[in-house]
Amino acid sequence: MLMASAAGGYTGSGIPGAPPASAGTQRKYRLAPWTGDDYTLGHRMRAGDIPPLPRSSERRVDFVIIGGGMAGLASAYFLRDHDFLLLEQYAELGGQSRGKSYRGLDYSLGAAYMGSSDGIYGELFADLGLKPVELPDTKNSWYREGRWFPGVRGADQDILYKSFARLIAQCKPVWKLMPNGELELPVQGPDLERLDMQPFSAHLEGYDPKFVALVDSICKSSCCGTTSELSALAGFYLMQDLVSPSYVFEGGNPALARALASRIEESGRRRCLTGTFVWNVSLRSGGASVDYSTADGAMHRVECRKVIVTAPPLVTGRIIPDLDDKAKAVLLWFKYGSYLVANFCMPKKIFDGAYDNWVGSPFTFADAVVAETPYIATGSYKKMMGSVLTVYQPYSARSTGREILYEGNREELAGELIEQLSRLVEQFQNNLDEVVLTRWGHAMVVAQPGMFAKLTRLLALDTDPLLLAHNSMRGVPSAESAIQAGRLAAQRCLGIHRKTG
Ligand SMILES: Cc1cc2nc3c(=O)[nH]c(=O)nc-3n(C[C@H](O)[C@H](O)[C@H](O)COP(=O)(O)OP(=O)(O)OC[C@H]3O[C@@H](n4cnc5c(N)ncnc54)[C@H](O)[C@@H]3O)c2cc1C
Known part of the structure; x- marks a missing residue:
């Protein structure tokens, strides 16, 4: 049962660096x-140690989704009847909902x-x-x-x-x-x-x-x-x-992430690639190319008409060198x-x-x-x-x-x-x-003062062929923000798809 101590509250140090309760005793668990x-590839990218990018593309899809957390999975779910490829760096889908x-x-x-x-x-x-x-x-x-x-x-x-x-x-x-x-x-x-x-x-x-x-x-x-x-x-x-x-x-929430992943899989196999880290996105009029590595270290390029980025703004700023300084300044503000x-x-x-x-x-x-x-x-x-x-x-x-x-x-x-x-x-x-x-x-x-004003400015960056859909783009961190972000990005893809397709 939960203790209701009469002494009133926690009195231990709780300070990082203080000796743990089990110090000196044999750990029983x-x-x-x-x-x-896993910080390995992210820190490599931060240090500018980017592998040589491929010279040509191997594949073409309508939509690339970067990130397989709740926002990426929601994007893929709403695009499940269309031609997309989802790239997730970790071995498992779900992001923070694993x-x-x-x-x-x-x-x-x-x-x-x-x-x-x-x-x-x-x-x-x-x-x-x-x-x-x-x-x-x-x-x-x-x-x-x-x-x-x-x-x-x-x-x-x-x-x-x-x-x-x-x-x-x-x-x-x-x-x-x-x-x-x-x-x-x-x-x-x-x-x-x-x-x-x-x-x-x-x-x-x-x-x-x-x-x-x-x-x-x-x-x-x-x-x-x-x-x-x-x-x-x-x-x-x-x-x-x-x-x-x-x-x-x-x-x-991992139960929701798993259910989304299996519904996406049911509607078309091997469209969510895990163990794939995106290093670079090049934007051009009417499309983008996305460079990623696989677990064996090999580099690949895929061309697409739209790219949905569900990585945090900080990572987004790093993987898209084409963004101008004004756009980068907004992404790096958070x-x-x-x-x-x-x-x-x-x-x-x-x-x-x-x-x-x-x-x-x-x-x-x-x-x-x-x-x-x-x-x-x-x-x-x-x-x-x-x-x-x-x-x-x-x-x-x-x-x-x-x-x-x-x-x-x-x-x-x-x-x-x-x-x-x-x-x-x-x-x-x-x-x-x-x-x-x-x-x-x-x-x-962190939803610091001025964040919502900044988010409004960020939405202005959300222009063809780039769609920003990390949960943080839609408000305070939550599954709802992630699902909304993914859904809106998918709708934008489909709206444009219908017009031109
Ligand atoms: C500890 C904790 C507790 C939380 N609790 C709740 C809660 O109870 N309820 C709630 O609603 N929300 C909660 N949240 C908020 C949570 O962030 C959202 O609910 C949601 O899971 C976020 O989804 P996302 O897809 O936007 O981001 P993420 O889950 O971060 O997904 C982004 C994905 O992009 C991938 N990625 C990033 N860079 C690259 C790259 N270069 N190449 C390939 N892939 C890349 C990442 O690996 C990750 O899988 C919690 C968050 C944390 C950290």
């Missing part, structure tokens, strides 16, 4: 190799849940035969002064619930300005434009600092930035998660946080917490998701599956996070988290079977 990002399995219990290495299940998302789920579980607002639980508080409303007169009531009242007029709770680009009206330019923290003056620490955790977990690093527009938008349901698949995700696999279920369990400073992680929740809700949970706790530790942009992850001391990073979790979860360390650490180097674009 398996520590899996790193999963997530997952693994423990004793038949699927869990995520990144994205876990969605905030929408109607409109285009509902249609997509129905077409793929997926039924997400709807979790009400008690899906969230908050740790404060040694106690867990479920949801945002409670009879308890604790300052936490009073602060939530005040924050939600403050959010409501802003939410009304967002059609269907979404932030359409370009953002509409002077009120939303003003909020885009202000830090969220400017709206949180006078709140209890421990409450603000929890709100910081929500902002960091969703956007790799604290309340003072995110814009008020992004902050108010994210706070909808406090009162709206979440939609969860067994295995998290800041990225990095992310450590730790999956703690246990043979026994020892938590009875909520789905998403939030802590504030001085804990170094933001929240911990109980992966078996959707299995329990659908009745498919079996005791032998045990339990997986997915712990999210985001790092702000320009913090030491990226270096810590690159250095990659798994033993130390796992130990620091175990030390902290042992203070929250009884018998945590004794029940651990396997720990899987995942690192995301440029995990998320």
Whole structure:
């Protein structure tokens, strides 16, 4: 069970570099190799060490999609009846929505849940035969002064619930300005434009600092930035998660990525090539050529009429040398946080917490998701599956996070988290079977003040034959942004295709 310590909160150092809980003792759990990002080819490209490009092309397709994360898969899904080639650098599709399995219990290495299940998302789920579980607002639980508080409303007169009531009242007029709770680009009206330019923290003056620490955790977990690093527009938008349901698949968002991949495969084989790294895109009037390497190091060129780029803006700026300086300046404006995700696999279920369990400073992680929740809700949970706790530790942009992850001391990073979790979860360390650490180097674009104005300028770059469709191009990082980005790019391809085809 989750402990409710009377002492009140985490008192360990939790500081990177501090001796881990297991230091000096024999480790009893398996520590899996790193999963997530592999920096080798990206760093080679950053250093300008680009292999000689092919002189001629071997193939021609209508559309090339760069990246096989949720946005690339969504693009391919909407183009499945057309002639496309998807190029993904890693051996597996899914990007930040990749997952693994423990004793038949699927869990995520990144994205876990969605905030929408109607409109285009509902249609997509129905077409793929997926039924997400709807979790009400008690899906969230908050740790404060040694106690867990479920949801945002409670009879308890604790300052936490009073602060939530005040924050939600403050959010409501802003939410009304967002059609269907979404932030359409370009953002509409002077009120939303003003909020885009202000830090969220400017709206949180006078709140209890421990409450603000929890709100910081929500902002960091969703956007790799604290309340003072995110814009008020992004902050108010994210706070909808406090009162709206979440939609969860067994295995998290990787279940959606897998379903998309198998539908794409059904409609035409070998159109998604994994282990293919794109080094260069040359744009010309009416088309583009895309140069990529395969796992054996060989270089290939494919010609296309349109190219959909779902790599982050930073990578997009590097692989398209033809872009002018003005365009590159916009692409390079974005800041990225990095992310450590730790999956703690246990043979026994020892938590009875909520789905998403939030802590504030001085804990170094933001929240911990109980992966078996959707299995329990659908009745498919079996005791032998045990339990997986997915712990999210985001790092702000320009913090030491990226270096810590690159250095990659798994033993130390796992130990620091175990030390902290042992203070929250009884018998945590004794029940651990396997720990899987995942690192995301440029995990998320930080929705800093001015981001939405910048995104509007970025859309102007989105011109024939180039279509930009990473999730960050459509708003705050989310599966919805990725699906929207992919869908819009596919529609643009098809619109032009119909006109000329
Ligand atoms: C830790 C974490 C937790 C998250 N949790 C949630 C959540 O619970 N809910 C939610 O909605 N969202 C969540 N997100 C946001 C998540 O980013 C989106 O949901 C979505 O999965 C992003 O999809 P994408 O395709 O835009 O980007 P990515 O998943 O980053 O996909 C881009 C793809 O492009 C490939 N690529 C890049 N460069 C090249 C190249 N040169 N050549 C070939 N391939 C290349 C990459 O390998 C990658 O597969 C989370 C993100 C992280 C990091």
